[in-house]
Amino acid sequence: xxxxxxxxxxxxxxxxxxxxxxxxxxxxxxxxxxxxxxxxxxxxxxxxxxxxxxxxxxxxxxxxxxxxxxxxxxxxxxxxxxxxxxxxxxxxxxxxxxxxxxxxxxxxxxxxxxxxxxxxxxxxxxxxxxxxxxxxxxxxxxxxxxxxxxxxxxxxxxxxxxxxxxxxxxxxxxxxxxxxxxxxxxxxxxxxxxxxxxxxxxxxxxxxxxxxxxxxxxxxxx
Amino acid sequence: xxxxxxxxxxxxxxxxxxxxxxxxxxxxxxxxxxxxxxxxxxxxxxxxxxxxxxxxxxxxxxxxxxxxxxxxxxxxxxxxxxxxxxxxxxxxxxxxxxxxxxxxxxxxxxxxxxxxxxxxxxxxxxxxxxxxxxxxxxxxxxxxxxxxxxxxxxxxxxxxxxxxxxxxxxxxxxxxxxxxxxxxxxxxxxxxxxxxxxxxxxxxxxxxxxxx
Numbered sequence: 001x002x003x004x005x006x007x008x009x010x011x012x013x014x015x016x017x018x019x020x021x022x023x024x025x026x027x028x029x030x031x032x033x034x035x036x037x038x039x040x041x042x043x044x045x046x047x048x049x050x051x052x053x054x055x056x057x058x059x060x061x062x063x064x065x066x067x068x069x070x071x072x073x074x075x076x077x078x079x080x081x082x083x084x085x086x087x088x089x090x091x092x093x094x095x096x097x098x099x100x101x102x103x104x105x106x107x108x109x110x111x112x113x114x115x116x117x118x119x120x121x122x123x124x125x126x127x128x129x130x131x132x133x134x135x136x137x138x139x140x141x142x143x144x145x146x147x148x149x150x151x152x153x154x155x156x157x158x159x160x161x162x163x164x165x166x167x168x169x170x171x172x173x174x175x176x177x178x179x180x181x182x183x184x185x186x187x188x189x190x191x192x193x194x195x196x197x198x199x200x201x202x203x204x205x206x207x208x209x210x211x212x213x214x215x216x217x218x219x220x221x222x
Numbered sequence: 223x224x225x226x227x228x229x230x231x232x233x234x235x236x237x238x239x240x241x242x243x244x245x246x247x248x249x250x251x252x253x254x255x256x257x258x259x260x261x262x263x264x265x266x267x268x269x270x271x272x273x274x275x276x277x278x279x280x281x282x283x284x285x286x287x288x289x290x291x292x293x294x295x296x297x298x299x300x301x302x303x304x305x306x307x308x309x310x311x312x313x314x315x316x317x318x319x320x321x322x323x324x325x326x327x328x329x330x331x332x333x334x335x336x337x338x339x340x341x342x343x344x345x346x347x348x349x350x351x352x353x354x355x356x357x358x359x360x361x362x363x364x365x366x367x368x369x370x371x372x373x374x375x376x377x378x379x380x381x382x383x384x385x386x387x388x389x390x391x392x393x394x395x396x397x398x399x400x401x402x403x404x405x406x407x408x409x410x411x412x413x414x415x416x417x418x419x420x421x422x423x424x425x426x427x428x429x430x431x432x433x434x
Contacts, residue, residue, distance in 0.1 A: 011411045015385075015392070045425050046418035049367055050386055052360070058268035059282055063260050066289045073290055209251055216253075 001029040006036045010043065071213060078206065241305035248296045256296070260289055263306065266388070267313055273383045274317050276372045284320075288313040303397050310390070310398040314380055321376060363424075370420035374413050381406055382413025 009026040012018045030037050247255035267288060272281035291312050299308055374382055380399055384390045395406045
């Protein structure tokens, strides 16, 4: 057995990881190798010193300090949450407003760019009116045709937002998007309701815990 | 492991709840259960952190912070590891993060590099019986041993202390430090070698604490 192997075995033996055969092998090596025997003795003596260490005791007011820190941390968390809720509501309004502005600006940009660049093909001509929605049916010279809502826009101008996915003719997007919007609003409100319910339960639980803690402290101080 | 087993046995005999039962009660909102856990582990955790840092004030601060974190994150505890292992993990990470922050700011006094000239490397473990000369000698020896522990580089020291002083198994140390079993084994052994080198002057008789 090599000395490096013997030292590896020494550590394994210390951690009770050697089987009987390996332990015998180590003993045989130690019997004939003074260097490894010295290593074993020094190691045992050195690590044996650790037994001299006494277990230091935590300070007397340790538990009280832990309780105090927990109470303070919980109060911080609750304060932060309530602050976030308030600012969250305002930031939600802000972002909703910003998003609405963006949509208006982009729609305007599409409107003007389409007109100025003139790259949308030949001029469009009104060919008729949709019976149900009152949308004007407009067709281009290049035989492309699309359906447009007549919601105040001048006839003959193409609105990209009327057909964002390029589905083409005979699609009335107005009523459909309203339905989608209502559906989304319903989903959002249901979700928000659930979040609020969970929060109320959590706050109630926190309240009970804090009250218990307060009672405990007041009893102790009395 | 022997210490752990005897502690567990004594708890079972006295009909006390296990750590895991207590932490589940904490998850359900019982602060009394958490008080019991603090009482049960405060000395062990404090001693462990004191061995790592060598500074009683820092050890106390880390130990308290460990319990606060354990309470706040009690709902994240899952019984895949023992509660004590989880606690050691939190404590070890706190110390490790503090060291990392200090390394980024090298001008600040380092936890691991004590300046022996100003006595920064020496800590007072107990100061109850300064009158007795024998106890004073024992205190000096304890200081010497603590100093030797602090001479072990940080990553080996954690594994060394958890194994040799806290008697944790390799698996528990692996779970606490996030290192693989092979790495844990080699770190413990290197820690042992560093420690042996550090206490060699005492073993050779170059350092004595009982002159009179």
